[in-house]
Amino acid sequence: SQTIHQWPATLVQPVGSPLSLECTVEGTSNPNLYWYRQAAGRGLQLLFYSVGIGQISSEVPQNLSASRPQDRQFILSSKKLLLSDSGFYLCAWEGTRFPDTQYFGPGTRLTVL
Amino acid sequence: GQNIDQPTEMTATEGAIVQINCTYQTSGFNGLFWYQQHAGEAPTFLSYNVLDGLEEKGRFSSFLSRSKGYSYLLLKELQMKDSASYLCAVVDSNYQLIWGAGTKLIIKP
Numbered sequence: 001s002q003t004i005h006q007w008p009a010t011l012v013q014p015v016g017s018p019l020s021l022e023c024t025v026e027g028t029s030n031p032n033l034y035w036y037r038q039a040a041g042r043g044l045q046l047l048f049y050s051v052g053i054g055q056i057s058s059e060v061p062q063n064l065s066a067s068r069p070q071d072r073q074f075i076l077s078s079k080k081l082l083l084s085d086s087g088f089y090l091c092a093w094e095g096t097r098f099p100d101t102q103y104f105g106p107g108t109r110l111t112v113l
Numbered sequence: 114g115q116n117i118d119q120p121t122e123m124t125a126t127e128g129a130i131v132q133i134n135c136t137y138q139t140s141g142f143n144g145l146f147w148y149q150q151h152a153g154e155a156p157t158f159l160s161y162n163v164l165d166g167l168e169e170k171g172r173f174s175s176f177l178s179r180s181k182g183y184s185y186l187l188l189k190e191l192q193m194k195d196s197a198s199y200l201c202a203v204v205d206s207n208y209q210l211i212w213g214a215g216t217k218l219i220i221k222p
Binding site (some may be wrong): 098 | 143144146153154155156157158161200204208210212213214215217
């Protein structure tokens with residue numbers, strides 16, 4: 001069966017510090033991968049998605065970036081965090097049928113102070 | 114533009130039935146998903162509808178009317194553990210998932 005991991009679970013970072021969040025998927029190959037952010041009490045905002053290694057599409061221009069160095073690894077990064085980057089970051093994987101269900105990792109709660 | 118509308122919050126009583134509505138206006142339609150999200154946790158998949166009609170899964174049912182751009186999630190025999198947010202999401206013509214803001218369901222004893 002497929003599983004998706006995210007770490008860390010929680011993170012408190014000062015403004016201006018760098019960020020690296022990692023997501024890995026097991027039990028499937030060539031998944032579509034997604035990064036979402038959810039502000040408190042709000043819906044999901046799509047940040048990035050990837051259909052393959054090195055292929056990243058950005059949905060929201062901001063100080064975040066994403067990379068997919070391996071088939072089942074997706075990384076979200078920032079060089080300098082802003083207060084507005086605080087939120088709940090969710091990674092999701094999706095099979096390659098059209099359409100397919102997205103399955104979410106446990107999430108990372110980021111607080112920028 | 115693309116738009117998904119859901120009520121922000123609903124309250125229901127344990128043991129009762131509640132219907133959570135979702136209306137959508139999207140560029141094309143390739144299906145509609147419902148997810149459940151407990152506070153502080155990730156969303157989990159509940160249902161997928163692509164054809165008109167009612168799909169039943171235990172205490173949960175999901176209905177779709179494509180001509181009306183409308184879906185609902187029906188929860189029967191409510192339990193306290195059903196307190197959560199319920200997210201509606203539509204697959205558009207580009208197979209992108211458009212998310213609603215979610216409906217927070219509060220269950221009272």
